[in-house]
Amino acid sequence: MDVFESLGKIFNVSLIYATFRASTPIIYAALCAAVTQQANILNVGTEGIMLVGAFTAVAVSFLTGSWILGVLAAMCGGAVIATIMAIGHIKYNSEICAIGMGINLFAIAITKFLLQVIFNTSGSFSDPGIDPIPTVHFAFLENIPVLNGLLNDWAFTEWFVIVFIIILQFLFYKTVWGLRLRAVGQFPMAAQTAGINVNAIKYQAILISGLVGGLAGAHLSLGYSTQFVENMTNNRGFMGVAAMYFGGANPALTAVGCLLFGFSDSVGARLQAYGFPAQFVLMMPYLVTIVVLAVSMAIKVAASKKKESSLITG
Amino acid sequence: MKKALSVVLAGLMGLSLVACGPSANEVASQSAEETTAAATEAADAAEGGEEAAAAEESDGPIRVCIVYSGNLGDKSYNDSCNAGALQAVEDFGIELKSLEGTTAQEWEANLVAACEEGYDLIIGASSNNADHIQKYAPDYPDIKFAVIDTTVDLPNVESISFAQNQGSFLAGAAAAMFTTKTDIDGVNADKVIGWVGGMDVPVLHDFYTGYEQGAKYIDPDITILQAFAGSWNDPLKGKELTLAQYEQGADIVMNVASGTGPGILEAAKESGLYAIGVDLNQDNDQPGSVLTSMVKRVDNACYLVIQSVVEGTFEGGSTQYLTLADGGVSLTDFSVMREYLGDKFPEDIVEKCDELAQQIIDGEIVVENYEGFGPNA
Numbered sequence: 001m002d003v004f005e006s007l008g009k010i011f012n013v014s015l016i017y018a019t020f021r022a023s024t025p026i027i028y029a030a031l032c033a034a035v036t037q038q039a040n041i042l043n044v045g046t047e048g049i050m051l052v053g054a055f056t057a058v059a060v061s062f063l064t065g066s067w068i069l070g071v072l073a074a075m076c077g078g079a080v081i082a083t084i085m086a087i088g089h090i091k092y093n094s095e096i097c098a099i100g101m102g103i104n105l106f107a108i109a110i111t112k113f114l115l116q117v118i119f120n121t122s123g124s125f126s127d128p129g130i131d132p133i134p135t136v137h138f139a140f141l142e143n144i145p146v147l148n149g150l151l152n153d154w155a156f157t158e159w160f161v162i163v164f165i166i167i168l169q170f171l172f173y174k175t176v177w178g179l180r181l182r183a184v185g186q187f188p189m190a191a192q193t194a195g196i197n198v199n200a201i202k203y204q205a206i207l208i209s210g211l212v213g214g215l216a217g218a219h220l221s222l223g224y225s226t227q228f229v230e231n232m233t234n235n236r237g238f239m240g241v242a243a244m245y246f247g248g249a250n251p252a253l254t255a256v257g258c259l260l261f262g263f264s265d266s267v268g269a270r271l272q273a274y275g276f277p278a279q280f281v282l283m284m285p286y287l288v289t290i291v292v293l294a295v296s297m298a299i300k301v302a303a304s305k306k307k308e309s310s311l312i313t314g
Numbered sequence: 315m316k317k318a319l320s321v322v323l324a325g326l327m328g329l330s331l332v333a334c335g336p337s338a339n340e341v342a343s344q345s346a347e348e349t350t351a352a353a354t355e356a357a358d359a360a361e362g363g364e365e366a367a368a369a370e371e372s373d374g375p376i377r378v379c380i381v382y383s384g385n386l387g388d389k390s391y392n393d394s395c396n397a398g399a400l401q402a403v404e405d406f407g408i409e410l411k412s413l414e415g416t417t418a419q420e421w422e423a424n425l426v427a428a429c430e431e432g433y434d435l436i437i438g439a440s441s442n443n444a445d446h447i448q449k450y451a452p453d454y455p456d457i458k459f460a461v462i463d464t465t466v467d468l469p470n471v472e473s474i475s476f477a478q479n480q481g482s483f484l485a486g487a488a489a490a491m492f493t494t495k496t497d498i499d500g501v502n503a504d505k506v507i508g509w510v511g512g513m514d515v516p517v518l519h520d521f522y523t524g525y526e527q528g529a530k531y532i533d534p535d536i537t538i539l540q541a542f543a544g545s546w547n548d549p550l551k552g553k554e555l556t557l558a559q560y561e562q563g564a565d566i567v568m569n570v571a572s573g574t575g576p577g578i579l580e581a582a583k584e585s586g587l588y589a590i591g592v593d594l595n596q597d598n599d600q601p602g603s604v605l606t607s608m609v610k611r612v613d614n615a616c617y618l619v620i621q622s623v624v625e626g627t628f629e630g631g632s633t634q635y636l637t638l639a640d641g642g643v644s645l646t647d648f649s650v651m652r653e654y655l656g657d658k659f660p661e662d663i664v665e666k667c668d669e670l671a672q673q674i675i676d677g678e679i680v681v682e683n684y685e686g687f688g689p690n691a
Contacts, residue, residue, distance in 0.1 A: 009562045009563070010562075012561070014561040015561075018554070018557065018558060018561070021554070021557075022554055025550075115387075121387055122385065122386045122387040122414075123385040123386050123387015123388055123392075123393075123414075123547075123573060124385075124387045124388065124389070124549070124573065124576060125387075126576060126580075220550065224550055224553075225549060225550055225553055225577060225580055226580065227549065227576060227580065229547060229549050229573065229576070230385050230387070230416075230547065231416060231547065232548075232549065232550065234545065234547075234548045234550070234551070265554065266554070266558065269541060269554055269555045269558035270558050270561075270562060272540065272541040272542065272555070273508070273539035273540060273541055273558065273559055273562055274539075275540070278514045278541070278542035278544065279514060279544075282542070282543075282544040
């Protein structure tokens with residue numbers, strides 16, 4: 001086959017939506033991590049919160065037949081798990097990484113267990129009775145060839161994530177609560193002196209992070225697909241945490257990092273079909289993770305050095 | 315820096331916990347054990363049978379442990395193996411333990427745990443377990459090992475593998491014919507078909523070799539898109555790869571991916587396109603989207619090997635190769651798809667596949683093997 005024709009099949013319009021589709025779960029995960037990161041808490045438990053959310057979403061959607069209830073329950077489930085983490089970390093002063101990893105392992109075990117108890121099956125659960133998150137269909141786009149394929153039939157949560165990024169951006173940088181949150185993250189002592197209840201803010205951050213993580217899981221199991229599979233997050237939570245670092249917990253920049261992952265994943269999926277070694281292609285998202293983190297860290301270090309030197313000379 | 319270090323340490327801790335996995339799987343096999351107890355009583359009541367006598371020799375039922383590379387509930391390979399084992403529990407009253415795991419560390423740890431537990435028979439359910447059996451079986455000469463889907467040449471290991479290349483040949487031929495049926499909804503004019511595998515292991519290349527040969531036998535100019543998900547349990551990845559192949563012009567994609575497979579079939583359903591199932595009959599998993607399934611009788615393999623131990627005919631170092639002629643592999647009867655497509659159902663595909671199957675059985679068509687596979691491997 002002609003090289004250009006092949007390239008045309010790899011880099012075409014459908015790649016744009018494929019990138020966004022693959023990125024959305026990671027964006028939600030990254031936003032989950034970003035909320036706590038603003039309060040200087042590294043949310044290692046993102047993966048576990050998502051997994052619990054994914055299970056709860058499928059279970060409730062199946063039992064009630066309503067995706068809205070499924071999503072809401074998933075958010076509550078995420079919040080409950082996050083609360084455990086918050087109490088452990090804030091009240092009992094446990095190391096966040098330890099309790100976060102604990103949450104992740106717990107999530108794998110509890111979802112596996114509940115899958116057996118509630119649905120009497122192991123490994124995976126899919127059923128026509130699960131009500132998926134609906135797709136959004138614009139009738140007026142039907143006659144426009146390119147836009148129809150590009151923008152029609154996205155899952156509701158795929159559109160919502162764009163709104164959500166804007167909401168969080170506003171919340172962090174334009175509201176009093178956001179200012180307090182960032183103050184707690186950057187210099188808790190100063191925040192306390194200013195009369196901010198540091199622990200209360202931290203609790204709120206983790207709780208909101210839990211809600212977001214639950215939503216991330218719900219999108220995975222009801223939006224991106226319509227099933228629950230054991231450990232279906234498959235490290236997407238960790239990739240979210242990496243993207244959050246890349247974006248410095250800024251929602252918009254974080255989303256850019258996620259799109260980079262999604263893009264490398266989607267290009268990889270297309271490259272494989274043309275005989276590129278699978279091992280290399282499957283490595284790409286992780287390779288990109290390392291490169292992206294290295295670059296963002298280098299920029300950060302350079303910036304902080306500049307700040308230091310100007311302090312001294314100034 | 316301190317924080318970074320603690321992240322690494324926590325990560326290591328997590329890994330080590332995962333590596334001690336087997337205990338987490340006990341829940342899974344508990345129900346199986348309960349059925350075992352009931353079945354044992356039944357077998358005792360029956361008495362007289364040769365199997366009962368053999369079981370009594372070792373003071374109690376024969377204890378079998380199956381180490382899976384993946385989880386049960388994949389509605390594919392692993393579930394098929396489990397079905398054979400459960401049948402054996404029912405028929406012979408053996409004691410069964412299933413150890414699931416999703417990473418290579420877990421598979422190895424599970425195998426070692428099984429060896430230490432002193433089971434009579436340990437079955438490595440897939441080719442992923444072969445290396446570990448190769449490594450540990452010599453240390454436990456009194457334990458009987460079996461490996462399905464590949465060959466391990468050791469005196470206490472029995473190997474059962476399949477001519478998946480023959481079954482895949484038929485699947486490839488069916489796909490190549492199907493992609494030209496443009497009167498069926500969703501089928502485009504491009505002669506492109508797809509293939510999505512789980513992990514990049516040799517046995518999957520044996521599948522692919524047959525699939526490619528079968529497709530090219532029908533149409534030498536056909537394009538086949540190939541992709542691996544790199545996992546047996548990431549359906550979302552499987553879905554993404556399948557959608558990518560559809561977007562590149564494929565209208566039918568073969569699933570060879572165990573727990574990653576449900577995502578492939580879901581992609582077919584959502585895109586209004588088609589897939590081919592694998593291992594178990596998956597025609598009904600997404601009815602109307604699955605043309606046929608390449609059924610691999612892993613259940614038979616598992617049952618046979620347990621039977622051989624129960625009846626005392628277990629032969630270490632032997633290899634069984636189940637082909638199309640033995641019923642080890644086959645296509646389904648297309649009945650679900652026929653119902654969905656009605657008048658548009660292309661009967662000629664079924665007729666041609668039957669004809670090709672007969673030619674393979676008669677030796678008129680020789681299906682190539684991937685290196686290291688085949689009757690003499």
